[in-house]
Structure formats: structure tokens, C-alpha cells
Amino acid sequence: MAILLTHAKAATMTEGYGLIEDAALVLQEDRILWVGPMDSLPDAHRALPAQDCKGRLVTPGLIDCHSHIVFGGHRAAEFEMRLNGATYEEVARAGGGILSTVTATRAASEADLLASALARADLMIAAGATTIEVKSGYGLTVADELKMLRVARQIGQHRRVAVQTTHLAAHAIPPEYAGRPDAYIDEVAIASLQAAHADGLIDSVDAFCEGIAFSPAQVARLFTAARALGLPIKLHAEQLSDLKGAVLAAGMGALSCDHVEYLGEDGVQAMAAAGSVAVILPGAFYTLRETQKPPIEALRAAGVPMAVATDFNPGSSPVASLPLTMNMACTLFRMTPLEALQGTTACAARALGLTDRGTIAPGQRADLCLWDATHPAELSYRIGATPLHARIFGGRFDA
């Protein structure tokens, strides 16, 4: 099973855009076998069944390396209350906020959670995603965290998308552990980590390091347990304040530090030294009407790879589209369109510890997007458009 794509404008993302103006690609099974200029296509491949891309842009399939798409309910009513003048306390008294999502997620059956997560995954796929990371973190009991991770795994069995699961039990302190975060770390976060790992449900371990969530010392205890199981770590770091979470996480070899609006120069240097990726999440910045921007220039100057992801979640970032998120990264943070596309391809793969995707090169997974676009900057330039013409997952076009 091999197919030939002809006359593509390929952004291989191997170095910069890695543009090949008139490219051919040979896909065999679920891998890329050959890519290069049309006029150097080896004779052996010329007779393969061919699809003419007619000059369309071809990129690696987009990778959303940070999402929370498994959850019960939604928070539209809370959004409306706030815009009608309700205070945060009034919203909380009316059952709003992250704990309302925890209540709804605990109450939901696995089947219901899967159905709503699949609908969200469909939106991501329709905007060009071929790999998505999905976190737990709205269960906050051992059983409910396992339930969320099982649902996350099942998304990849029901849809043509690769799923990487992340354990995020250390996301919030549930009411039954109010004032006892250390007990929560031991009895729920570490216990669910070990149980979920035994069931093969975890690809990496995340935590929310923040004044309203967990301290660096608590995160370090969780990460030590994760590392003992051989699991990679990543961190929601410096979203609302600078607790030096990135210094801690990078020091423990984190794949990524995410959000990083309040990241200091020490954090930047620690990430550069460790090779940790900065995952930039403009959807949450936009929704929360944050004013502190992540230190893009310092990250760029230090050579820290930057990924861009949706952070799709019901509270702070109800956005499914990576192209829209790329636009926000450019307009809100002054990332370049090249950085935005690297952020959803090569750098996103790196944030997940994956070396078999994110570029177009022989041996890489044959996950590709064909766009009704002629230059890769168009993907970031348009606002809310999805110029996706076709998606190829595992060497096959979507039906």
C-alpha cells in the first residue's frame, strides 16, 4: 500500500518552513517513504497511484500538545453571569468555576464523557489535528481520574487521531481535601498515578503549580513518584504568578512547561539548559483577559523551543481550533507565523516527547494536512478560517 502525492507545496518543517515548491511525497503504509522535488522523484515511484495536490500547501498533521477535552457539562451559564455583572463569589455560590466541572465530570458516565469528548475531538480534527494530548484532572478521586484517562484512551480507538494521555490529578484541590493538599497528593494524586500507570493509561504526568493549586514542594513529590515509574513530566507553570515551577520542572527534566505568562529569566534559563519546551496557550490568555504576556523574546533569545496549543477546556479556553490559536499567538504575543507553525508541528511533537512526527521526512508518520493555501503564513494570518482541504492520517485520506 503506497500512494504518491504530486505537485504539493510542501512545508516540511525540517529547517524553518523547509519549503519545497513543487514537491512529491511517497507514503507507504503509515509512513513517509520519500519527499523531494517532483523532478527528482525516483523512477521506481512514478507508477504509483497518484493524487495531484494542484499546488496546495502540505504540512505535517497538526499536533495539539495541551488539551482538557474530557469533562462533563460546560460553563456557558457562568460566562453569561459574569458578563451580566456577577462577581466571582456569586458565580461560585451558584455552583460555577472549576469545581462545577468536577461535579459534572464525577456524575457523568464513561459513555457520556466519551460522547462529549468525541464531539470536541471532531472539532479539533476538522481544524487539522492528527495528534492530540488529553489530560485528566476533573475527577480528583482515584476512580474518577481513572475514568477520565480510560475515556481519553478510547478517543483514539473511535477517531482517526493519535491520542497522548496525561495524568493531571494535581489540577485542583477538591472540597473534601480543602486545607489538606499534602494528603490529597498522597491519597489521590500519587495513588491514581500508580493505579493508572499499572493499567497502561498514562503517557505523561502534569500538575498545576499555583497559589490556588499546588506548591512546588507538592509538585516535586508527585514528580518524584512519576519519575520512579519512568514517566515523563510536564507542568502548568507560571500561569498566574511566578512560583518558580518551571525551574523545578526543568530541573527534573520536564518535557514542557506550559502557559508561562509569569516566567522569569531564571525559568527561561533553566528550560533552555534542560531542553524543555515552552507551551504557549493564547486561548486561556484571551479568555481570562490576562495582560501579562509570556516572555516570547527571552524564550526566543535563549533558544527554548515554543509549542502552541489550544488548552481546550470548559473554563479558561473553550477553543478547538489550532489555526485560530496560531493566529492568537501571532497577534497577541508577536510570535511569527513560522514559530506558530513550528509550535503546532515540530515543537509540539517535542513537547510530547515524540520523534516520529511533526516534520515531513522519510520514516516519519504519514500524518499530513493539505490546505487551500499557497503559503504557510496563511494558516496564522486568517482569523477563524479553517482552510483545510484534506487530512491524511496514518497514510490514508479521511473519507
Ligand code: DI6
Ligand atoms: N489552567 C487553566 O487555564 C485551566 N486549568 C489550568 O490549570 C482551567 C481549567 C478550568 O477552569 O476548568
Ligand code: FE
Ligand atoms: Fe491546561
